[in-house]
Amino acid sequence: MTAASFSLSRDDRPILIAAAFIVVILVAGTVYTFARFGSAPLLSPAYLLQQLQIGAFLGIVSAGMMIVILIAQIDLSVPWTLAAAAMMATSVGGPLAIPVGLGVGVLVGLVNGVGVAYLRVPSMIFTLGVNAVMRGLMVAHTGGYAPQTGATDLMRMLAGDRTLGIPNALFVWAAVSVLVVVILQRMSLGRYIYAIGNKEAAAYLAGVNTRRVTVVCFVLCGLAAALAGVLLAGYSTKAYQGMGDAYLLPSIAAVVIGGTNILGGRGRYLGTLIGVVLIVLLNSVLSIMEMPEAGRQVIYGLVIIFMLLVYGRGERVTS
Amino acid sequence: MPVADPTQSAFLELAGISKRYAGVRALEGVDFACERGKIHAVLGENGAGKSTLIKIIAGVVQPDSGRMRLAGSEVSFATPSAANAAGVVCIFQELSLMPDLSVADNISIASPPRRFGLIDAKAQRRRAEELLSEIGCEDVNPLRRVRDLPLSRRQVVEIAKALGKRPQLLILDEATSALTSADVEKVYAMLARLKAAGVAILYISHRMHEVEALADRASVFRNGRHIETFDKGRRSTADIIQLMIGRDIAAQYPPKPARNAAKPVLALENLCWERQLDRISLSIGAGEIVGLGGLDGQGQKSLLLALFGVLRGVTGRLTVADREVRPGSPAAAKSVGIALVPEDRKTEGLMLPMSIADNLAIASLDALSTGPFIDTGRERTAIQRAIARLQIKLDAASDAVSTLSGGNQQKVVLAKWLMTDPRIILLNDPTRGIDVGTKQELYRLMRELADQGAAILFYSTDYDELIGCCDRVVIMYDGRIVRELEGDDLTETNIVASSLNVDTDTAAGAAHA
Numbered sequence: 001m002t003a004a005s006f007s008l009s010r011d012d013r014p015i016l017i018a019a020a021f022i023v024v025i026l027v028a029g030t031v032y033t034f035a036r037f038g039s040a041p042l043l044s045p046a047y048l049l050q051q052l053q054i055g056a057f058l059g060i061v062s063a064g065m066m067i068v069i070l071i072a073q074i075d076l077s078v079p080w081t082l083a084a085a086a087m088m089a090t091s092v093g094g095p096l097a098i099p100v101g102l103g104v105g106v107l108v109g110l111v112n113g114v115g116v117a118y119l120r121v122p123s124m125i126f127t128l129g130v131n132a133v134m135r136g137l138m139v140a141h142t143g144g145y146a147p148q149t150g151a152t153d154l155m156r157m158l159a160g161d162r163t164l165g166i167p168n169a170l171f172v173w174a175a176v177s178v179l180v181v182v183i184l185q186r187m188s189l190g191r192y193i194y195a196i197g198n199k200e201a202a203a204y205l206a207g208v209n210t211r212r213v214t215v216v217c218f219v220l221c222g223l224a225a226a227l228a229g230v231l232l233a234g235y236s237t238k239a240y241q242g243m244g245d246a247y248l249l250p251s252i253a254a255v256v257i258g259g260t261n262i263l264g265g266r267g268r269y270l271g272t273l274i275g276v277v278l279i280v281l282l283n284s285v286l287s288i289m290e291m292p293e294a295g296r297q298v299i300y301g302l303v304i305i306f307m308l309l310v311y312g313r314g315e316r317v318t319s
Numbered sequence: 320m321p322v323a324d325p326t327q328s329a330f331l332e333l334a335g336i337s338k339r340y341a342g343v344r345a346l347e348g349v350d351f352a353c354e355r356g357k358i359h360a361v362l363g364e365n366g367a368g369k370s371t372l373i374k375i376i377a378g379v380v381q382p383d384s385g386r387m388r389l390a391g392s393e394v395s396f397a398t399p400s401a402a403n404a405a406g407v408v409c410i411f412q413e414l415s416l417m418p419d420l421s422v423a424d425n426i427s428i429a430s431p432p433r434r435f436g437l438i439d440a441k442a443q444r445r446r447a448e449e450l451l452s453e454i455g456c457e458d459v460n461p462l463r464r465v466r467d468l469p470l471s472r473r474q475v476v477e478i479a480k481a482l483g484k485r486p487q488l489l490i491l492d493e494a495t496s497a498l499t500s501a502d503v504e505k506v507y508a509m510l511a512r513l514k515a516a517g518v519a520i521l522y523i524s525h526r527m528h529e530v531e532a533l534a535d536r537a538s539v540f541r542n543g544r545h546i547e548t549f550d551k552g553r554r555s556t557a558d559i560i561q562l563m564i565g566r567d568i569a570a571q572y573p574p575k576p577a578r579n580a581a582k583p584v585l586a587l588e589n590l591c592w593e594r595q596l597d598r599i600s601l602s603i604g605a606g607e608i609v610g611l612g613g614l615d616g617q618g619q620k621s622l623l624l625a626l627f628g629v630l631r632g633v634t635g636r637l638t639v640a641d642r643e644v645r646p647g648s649p650a651a652a653k654s655v656g657i658a659l660v661p662e663d664r665k666t667e668g669l670m671l672p673m674s675i676a677d678n679l680a681i682a683s684l685d686a687l688s689t690g691p692f693i694d695t696g697r698e699r700t701a702i703q704r705a706i707a708r709l710q711i712k713l714d715a716a717s718d719a720v721s722t723l724s725g726g727n728q729q730k731v732v733l734a735k736w737l738m739t740d741p742r743i744i745l746l747n748d749p750t751r752g753i754d755v756g757t758k759q760e761l762y763r764l765m766r767e768l769a770d771q772g773a774a775i776l777f778y779s780t781d782y783d784e785l786i787g788c789c790d791r792v793v794i795m796y797d798g799r800i801v802r803e804l805e806g807d808d809l810t811e812t813n814i815v816a817s818s819l820n821v822d823t824d825t826a827a828g829a830a831h832a
Binding site for chain 2: 187192202203206
């Protein structure tokens with residue numbers, strides 16, 4: 001990965017800061033648990049692996065979200081793409097469960113991509129609309145109740161089981177990560193993604209098929225959300241209403257905390273990985289501290305704002 | 320006016336001004352002075368330090384050392400508005416207008432006239448009208464959105480906005496580079512009036528004839544140093560160019576080879592688009608450089624965009640190397656061997672924050688890839704070849720392209736397209752705001768490409784350039800080609816006359832009458 005060719009550029013700064021903040025969270029959490037319970041669960045590999053297993057779902061969603069943010073768009077249809085994929089996968093069942101679930105993601109991505117690239121509707125509005133449509137369709141499909149169908153064995157195996165003591169979900173996350181890094185660094189598609197995010201007009205006038213690239217990006221994002229949905233259904237053994245709601249904001253936050261420019265064109269995947277880990281650990285430390293939900297939300301929001309303020313300072317000098 | 324004390328005569332004085340950017344010297348110990356009622360040209364290649372000088376005077380950046388005196392008292396401007404308050408107003412090369420606001424809004428953006436604390440739209444409009452008529456451009460409607468104006472008119476608005484601040488010292492940084500000839504005349508007249516009123520004017524331009532026509536005095540900068548200041552007429556153009564680049568330049572333009580009838584590479588027949596292109600027929604042979612002339616906004620840019628597949632609803636026949644094509648996008652145009660150097664390199668030609676290497680390779684990634692994967696070895700070789708071929712001056716190809724000077728940026732745009740091996744090269748005013756040295760390199764390169772068999776269609780607002788570079792020039796007027804000039808007919812008089820769509824004989828006759 002890129003960490004090998006490490007040089008301190010402006011893209012690396014946020015990644016270093018986020019990594020440092022992860023250390024701060026771990027230290028603060030450990031000091032707290034040590035003082036309170038006399039133990040340090042945060043530093044035990046078993047606990048960390050369990051947290052990362054939960055983080056894998058967010059990680060996969062964030063990988064797709066990052067691609068869309070890099071071309072200066074956004075995908076707000078993630079929550080119900082995720083839920084719809086999970087619901088369709090469980091209701092179809094059998095060997096077709098996973099392909100159908102992923103197919104839902106591709107389809108939603110295609111619709112999003114065509115709406116943004118060809119119909120020229122701003123992605124913030126279009127994907128928000130698609131999210132509402134998907135939600136309506138799923139309520140119609142399930143009658144508004146939790147679906148009675150369960151996840152297939154393969155889904156449970158991929159999301160819940162372990163191989164050599166490591167959760168399988170982590171392997172899936174790793175595979176997705178490798179794929180994204182290859183796309184962004186080794187493929188012309190990746191170069192086009194950065195080019196479009198920096199200046200769509202210039203990319204277009206350089207003969208880049210910007211509309212096709214945009215559609216591909218939304219398809220990848222839909223696919224990632226669907227994959228996360230299928231896995232999450234496997235992890236909880238079934239699909240449920242609103243299962244994707246907790247993933248929209250954190251996935252955007254992870255991408256941005258990892259140093260990807262919310263306006264597109266700049267950012268490294270390593271940053272997104274670190275952003276996901278940061279958010280997962282922050283959540284888990286807050287829950288260990290038995291912080292009430294209200295306080296958790298406040299701290300969570302403040303951390304995101306604080307991190308972006310820190311990054312923003314470096315930026316102004318260069319502009 | 321009372322006779323000025325010679326020690327008091329300099330309105331603005333700089334002493335020992337130095338400025339570095341991240342270790343790179345931009346200005347070094349510069350002493351400089353300019354007077355009221357004089358037009359003072361500042362000359363130098365891009366990167367010579369002119370822009371930094373101006374930014375320091377206008378309060379955009381602060382010098383590392385040195386002193387600045389305005390009207391005899393020491394000043395240091397922390398912000399551009401502080402400079403404005405002292406009567407120092409600058410019109411920058413990059414336009415600073417808000418495209419979605421009206422002309423009137425833009426002109427009064429810093430201090431709109433108020434009534435009861437609210438913006439007085441009527442007064443604002445009147446003010447815009449007055450200022451525009453001061454320049455002689457009453458035909459610009461103050462209520463139009465700036466976005467809808469052609470580049471030339473936007474520059475006029477920019478000038479009106481500066482005038483609205485009632486400058487004592489007016490700085491124009493390439494402020495006429497996009498003006499059409501007609502607007503240039505008006506701006507010249509306005510500058511003459513300001514000069515008569517005792518305003519000090521600092522003027523940066525890359526067009527030598529403009530400097531000759533306007534300036535009372537000129538200062539040459541090179542590599543961040545002030546080389547020489549001299550009064551009008553004391554130095555020949557050749558001398559000045561010599562001072563600017565510090566090396567000999569044999570000929571302004573490369574010689575044109577004798578033309579023999581070449582096979583047409585690009586042929587268009589009855590090309591029409593909305594109301595901007597009207598039955599355009601033209602054919603360009605291999606090895607030919609054809610100029611597009613005429614006043615700004617007569618359809619030249621639309622023609623280039625139509626050929627490049629950007630415009631929807633173009634009718635007519637377009638053949639490339641005897642095959643009829645209908646490019647529906649730049650990607651399609653690229654695949655038949657067409658390249659376009661667009662009008663605005665900063666927004667259309669380059670992804671500024673991306674590296675020089677990424678910008679160079681972006682148009683030829685398909686050819687540099689094996690399947691969907693980029694072949695990094697081949698990519699690096701191709702990039703190095705392009706950099707060497709165009710002699711792009713850079714530290715490292717991984718630097719952001721925004722760190723290059725304007726001329727080198729334009730070379731990157733051109734190099735990007737040369738990497739695709741185009742048969743047809745469309746150039747949209749590629750030398751705008753570029754220093755003399757780079758311009759000449761571009762002229763040579765164009766001729767070299769033509770000699771290798773490329774067909775070049777070259778739009779320029781600089782008539783000199785069209786005459787010097789092109790084998791043939793077609794003049795557009797109101798979306799039509801009204802005249803084709805070549806050989807001895809290719810003269811400035813003929814271009815100007817045809818641009819105004821008047822008969823050359825009539826023009827000559829009128830001059831005699």
